[in-house]
Amino acid sequence: xxxxxxxxxxxIGALISGLLAESGSYQVHLADVAxxxxxxxxxxxxxxxxxxxxxxxADARALDGHLKQHPVDAVISSLPFYCNVAVAxxxxxxxxHYFDLTEDVEVTRAVRKIAAGAAQAFVPQSGLAPxxxxxAANELIGHFDELRTxxxxxxxxxxxxxxxxxxxxxxxxEGLINEYGNPCEALVDGRRIEVAPLEGLEEIExxxxxxxxxxxxxxxxxxxxxxxxxxxxMDYKTMRYPGHCxxxxxxxxxxxxxxxxxxxxxxxxxxxxxxLQDVVVVYVAVTGTQDGDLxxxxxxxxxxxxxxxxxxxxxxQVTTASGITAVVDLVLNGQGRYKGFVRQEDFxxxxxxxxxxxxxxxxxxxxxISAQMVxxxxxxxxxxxxx
Numbered sequence: 001x002x003x004x005x006x007x008x009x010x011x012i013g014a015l016i017s018g019l020l021a022e023s024g025s026y027q028v029h030l031a032d033v034a035x036x037x038x039x040x041x042x043x044x045x046x047x048x049x050x051x052x053x054x055x056x057x058a059d060a061r062a063l064d065g066h067l068k069q070h071p072v073d074a075v076i077s078s079l080p081f082y083c084n085v086a087v088a089x090x091x092x093x094x095x096x097h098y099f100d101l102t103e104d105v106e107v108t109r110a111v112r113k114i115a116a117g118a119a120q121a122f123v124p125q126s127g128l129a130p131x132x133x134x135x136a137a138n139e140l141i142g143h144f145d146e147l148r149t150x151x152x153x154x155x156x157x158x159x160x161x162x163x164x165x166x167x168x169x170x171x172x173x174e175g176l177i178n179e180y181g182n183p184c185e186a187l188v189d190g191r192r193i194e195v196a197p198l199e200g201l202e203e204i205e206x207x208x209x210x211x212x213x214x215x216x217x218x219x220x221x222x223x224x225x226x227x228x229x230x231x232x233x234m235d236y237k238t239m240r241y242p243g244h245c246x247x248x249x250x251x252x253x254x255x256x257x258x259x260x261x262x263x264x265x266x267x268x269x270x271x272x273x274x275x276l277q278d279v280v281v282v283y284v285a286v287t288g289t290q291d292g293d294l295x296x297x298x299x300x301x302x303x304x305x306x307x308x309x310x311x312x313x314x315x316x317q318v319t320t321a322s323g324i325t326a327v328v329d330l331v332l333n334g335q336g337r338y339k340g341f342v343r344q345e346d347f348x349x350x351x352x353x354x355x356x357x358x359x360x361x362x363x364x365x366x367x368x369i370s371a372q373m374v375x376x377x378x379x380x381x382x383x384x385x386x387x
Contacts, residue, residue, distance in 0.1 A: 001049070002332045003027040003072040007057045007087060009037040011171060012101065012127075013078035015313055015321035017041060019357055020328070021050035022309050029070055031055035045309065060086055067094045073332060074099065076324065080174050085110045088122060096120055099328055101127040101320060103179055103218030115341040121331045123342045126324035128280065128316070129154040129236070130221030131344055132361065135352055136299045137223060137284045138345035143297055144288035147231040152220065153204065153213050153283040155239025156316040158275050159304075165248070166241035168275040170316040173265050179238065180248055181258040182217035185224050187234040192224055198249050200237060206283065206300060213237035214245045222343045231288075239281055279304055280315040303361060318360050326358030 002025065006017050009032035018041070020026040028050045032038040035054030042052040053070075057063050057079060067075070067090060074097035077087045081104040088111045091098035097120045102108060108124045115122035125131055133152050141147060158168040169176070183194040200215040219236035227234065251257050257264040284299040303315045313321075327347055331338045338346070352358035 001025060001027050002074070003029070003070075004328070004332075005029045005031060005067070005070070005072045005075045006078060007031055007055070007075065007083075008078035009034070009041050009052075010078060011314075011317055012320050014041045015308070015317045016076060016078060016325055017050060018045055018309050018311075019321055019325045021045060021047045023356060024049070027051075029053055029072065031057065031066065033057070044311070057087060058083060060090060063087070063090045064093060067096070072096060074328060076328060077101070080172065081107050081178060084124070085114070088114045088124075091120070091122070092118060097328075097331060098122045098124075099126050099324055099331075100124045101131075101324060103130060103175060105182070105185065105218055108222075112341045118340050121338040121342045122340065123327055123331060123338070123344075125218075125221045125344055126327050127320040128156075128282075128323050129219045131327075132319065132323040132352070133219065133236070133282060133284065134221040134223050134344035135347050135349050136282065136301075137286070138226075139349035140284055140286040140297050140299060141227060141231075144286060144290055144295075145292075147227065147286070147288040148233070148294075149285075149287040150223070150227070150231055150234040151283075151285045152223075152234075152236040153239050153281075153285075154219065154236075155211060155213075155279075155281040156319075157239070157241065157279055157281065159277045159279050161241055163272065164243075165272060166244050167272060168278065169268065169272050170275065170278050170314055171320070173268055174261075176268075177258075177261050177264055179216040179218055181252060181261065184215040184217045184236070185220050186215070186236075187224050187228060187231055190232050192228055195235070198245055198252065200235070201245055202237070203242070204239065204283065206281065207302075210242060211239045211281070212242045212245055213239045221345075223345060226343065226345055239283070276305055276312055276314045278315045280319045282319075301361065306360060308360070322357050322360040323352075326352045326355040329355055329357055 017028050017030040021028040030038045031053040033056045038052035042050050075091050077100040081102040084100045084107050111124045156170045186195045204211045216238040280303045282301040287296045306318050
């Protein structure tokens with residue numbers, strides 16, 4: 001039985017711990033600086049293989065001591081992005097695998113340096129975006145002889161928006177502000193460049209619903225570096241309902257709250273409600289040549305809230321926790337296949353969708369057939385030897 005330590009008993013950490021523990025294949029230790037939060041999660045599941053701990057992961061000595069007292073095979077950070085470098089360093093000292101959910105580019109660069117030469121796997125940017133979106137994009141990219149354009153789009157949205165932002169807080173407010181406020185990476189005319197967040201506004205219509213999409217930071221993951229020499233244009237944008245971007249520009253740019261993120265966080269958390277009635281939209285479109293012809297393929301999926309272990313979880317919780325637990329499962333059962341710095345595109349889409357945790361991306365979406373067509377090559381253009 002694999003042993004894992006999950007840091008952070010918040011919205012995502014609670015489901016990560018539940019998924020792994022409910023499988024019966026993992027001995028799970030859930031730690032939080034607020035021990036009551038970890039205890040509440042453990043009590044709700046009532047499983048003998050799920051244990052709660054009080055731990056301040058920002059205290060390097062305390063974290064090292066905990067890992068010595070409770071040896072594990074892997075640590076999974078569901079902490080705010082700025083905590084992850086210290087956790088990765090502790091994982092390296094302990095000789096264990098490391099996973100996180102960060103969207104932060106600088107954190108990922110630091111983790112890459114920590115992972116250099118490691119015998120264990122260091123897998124940052126797991127979850128949804130970056131994470132699953134990169135895995136889906138990589139699958140489509142493998143269908144083409146030459147690449148022209150790769151578009152990655154993800155939206156975590158309320159099903160029934162009622163406020164002026166047409167949005168509900170579905171995950172970390174700090175992570176949201178980080179994505180909206182930091183420079184973004186893109187490939188334009190074959191060059192890797194930085195583009196401004198909240199710019200590049202476009203409209204997308206899927207299944208009769210109109211969305212807008214705009215630049216946000218971090219979602220491209222390492223794909224730009226992996227395929228920078230092969231693709232002309234590649235970018236990542238967040239999807240929202242029309243009008244959201246204009247309101248966020250007012251807050252962050254015109255009112256200068258991007259320079260006072262603490263105030264912005266308080267405003268958003270005081271004014272924007274949370275919801276379990278959300279939907280996650282995943283959209284990838286790749287254009288290029290196949291057998292000399294210019295073609296486009298796309299992957300589209302909508303994931304809704306799901307009942308797991310007797311409790312309703314939001315779509316963003318399901319997609320994020322399902323994404324990271326799937327890659328954790330693949331790494332820990334991979335018999336040494338993964339080591340050092342591991343990119344999301346190193347995982348195959350079919351392996352994730354068929355994984356006992358990744359299967360939640362298909363459950364109840366109505367998209368199972370089209371998704372399987374993409375990964376099985378039944379579109380008729382599967383290239384061999386790529387993936």
